[in-house]
Amino acid sequence: MTTSSDDPTVPFTGYGEAFHGGFAYNYDGPYLDQGRTGSEAEAELRSRPHMKELLWRLRWCSVRASSDELRKELPALSYETVFVPAADLVAVSQEAAKEAKKMGRNATGEWWGRIIKAGAQKRPWMARYVARLLQDDRKILCFCGLRGEVEKLFEAIQKFVASPAWAAARQRGGQPALLSWVHGGGGSGPIKQVVEDYMAYDGPAIIVCTYDTLGQSYNLQHTHDLVMAQLPLHVLQAVQAIGRVSRPGQKYPARVIMPMAEGTADMLQADHLRVALPKAGAVTGDSELSRLADQLGAVSPEQEETMYASFLSRVLQLEDSEDE
Numbered sequence: 001m002t003t004s005s006d007d008p009t010v011p012f013t014g015y016g017e018a019f020h021g022g023f024a025y026n027y028d029g030p031y032l033d034q035g036r037t038g039s040e041a042e043a044e045l046r047s048r049p050h051m052k053e054l055l056w057r058l059r060w061c062s063v064r065a066s067s068d069e070l071r072k073e074l075p076a077l078s079y080e081t082v083f084v085p086a087a088d089l090v091a092v093s094q095e096a097a098k099e100a101k102k103m104g105r106n107a108t109g110e111w112w113g114r115i116i117k118a119g120a121q122k123r124p125w126m127a128r129y130v131a132r133l134l135q136d137d138r139k140i141l142c143f144c145g146l147r148g149e150v151e152k153l154f155e156a157i158q159k160f161v162a163s164p165a166w167a168a169a170r171q172r173g174g175q176p177a178l179l180s181w182v183h184g185g186g187g188s189g190p191i192k193q194v195v196e197d198y199m200a201y202d203g204p205a206i207i208v209c210t211y212d213t214l215g216q217s218y219n220l221q222h223t224h225d226l227v228m229a230q231l232p233l234h235v236l237q238a239v240q241a242i243g244r245v246s247r248p249g250q251k252y253p254a255r256v257i258m259p260m261a262e263g264t265a266d267m268l269q270a271d272h273l274r275v276a277l278p279k280a281g282a283v284t285g286d287s288e289l290s291r292l293a294d295q296l297g298a299v300s301p302e303q304e305e306t307m308y309a310s311f312l313s314r315v316l317q318l319e320d321s322e323d324e
Contacts, residue, residue, distance in 0.1 A: 076253040077246045077288070079295035082129070084261040089121040096120035099148065111265070112146070118264035119149040119230055126229050126259060127156035130206065134161060134177045135169055138224040139198070139252075140206040143241055145230040147183040147210060153229060154181040154188075154208040175203030183210040195220065211237045220244040222251045228258050231269045235280040238273065238292065246288075258296060270296050 092100075100113035133140055144150045160166055161177050178201045180194045181187055187194060191213065198205050199222050207214065208229075214220065215237055223245045232238040245254045260266040274293045281289030 074246060074248070074250045077242075077256070078253070079256045079292055080258070081296060082257060082259045084122045084125050084259055086262045088125045089261055089264075090124055092117050092120050114265035115145060115230060115269075116149070118261055118266050119144070119146070119153075121264060122259065122261040122266075123149075123153055123156055125261075126153060127160050129259065130157050130227060131160035131166055132169075133225055133227075134204040134206060135166065137174060137204045139201070139204065139222060140225045140227055141214070141220055141223045141241075141245060142206055142208045142227040142229050143211050143215065143232075144208065145211060145233060147185055149230060150181055150183045150208050150210055154179070157206065157208065175201075178203065178205035180206065181208040183213050191218075198222070211241055214244065216240040216243075218244055219247065219249065221247050221249045223254055224252050226254060226256045228256070231258060231260070231266060231273065233269070235273070235276050235289070238277065239280070239286075239289070242288070242292075256292070 096116055096119075100116040130140060130142060142153070144153060158179055161179060178197065180189065180198060182189075182191050182194050187209075189197075194207060195214070195218050198207050199220065207220075209215075211232060221244070226241065226245050228238075228241070232241065242256060245256075258270075260270055274296055277289040277293035277296075281287060281293075
């Protein structure tokens with residue numbers, strides 16, 4: 001007997017097909033007994049803990065269920081912009097400048113060159129920031145746009161975590177931090193193994209990766225913080241990255257953290273995303289994209305005070321140099 005999921009009073013057969021927006025899925029197992037209505041079958045699934053994720057996955061596939069409706073059943077998802085004050089940025093090394101110049105031989109490469117410079121300038125700050133999150137036993141998925149930045153940022157984080165000061169500052173004892181990195185050219189292990197180890201680990205853990213490598217297809221919903229160390233280049237990267245964490249089986253309330261360095265390509269990239277995200281949200285019916293755009297670049301009172309202090313410091317430095 002063919003049933004329609006749009007009408008919960010129509011019984012599921014348990015062995016026929018249930019149509020979701022024109023797509024057919026076979027329910028041929030013992031999960032749904034013949035004669036049950038849609039709501040009764042769903043209630044039965046909910047009463048079985050090991051079946052809860054299956055139920056979510058079936059509903060996720062349903063065209064009739066929007067992203068907004070499905071997210072109501074998941075733990076909270078929040079967004080946070082963190083500004084990196086100019087005073088915390090380091091000078092671009094000769095190596096990074098050479099790499100940026102090599103990339104900037106055409107219009108597209110010029111933009112990549114600016115992204116390389118921004119990553120190099122804020123890398124020490126990023127490593128300290130992520131290391132502090134790990135001190136609090138957080139599980140972190142850290143995205144970069146470039147393979148080179150993945151490796152360099154991972155090395156910087158590794159140095160901080162290996163220091164005695166990091167271990168002494170941990171709020172409580174426990175397991176050591178699990179540190180991993182992957183991109184299309186390699187990693188600390190095979191991609192599948194890195195993901196499995198991360199998902200199974202109960203202590204602080206981080207995977208530093210590219211959007212192209214772990215930004216789609218993988219389940220990484222045992223994550224506290226999704227850190228966009230380099231902002232996504234386009235809307236699809238943002239949507240897919242967030243979808244690794246905010247999905248059926250999400251274990252913790254999750255934060256999307258967007259560090260932005262003053263006076264770098266980060267600010268221009270944020271401007272682009274603030275325009276593009278609401279447009280994509282209007283087409284897909286996903287209000288999360290507009291919410292992300294609203295939070296991208298939003299300044300808290302504490303951050304505003306820090307930025308103002310940084311600005312005053314630079315003004316005073318300029319005045320002192322002119323006096324000399």
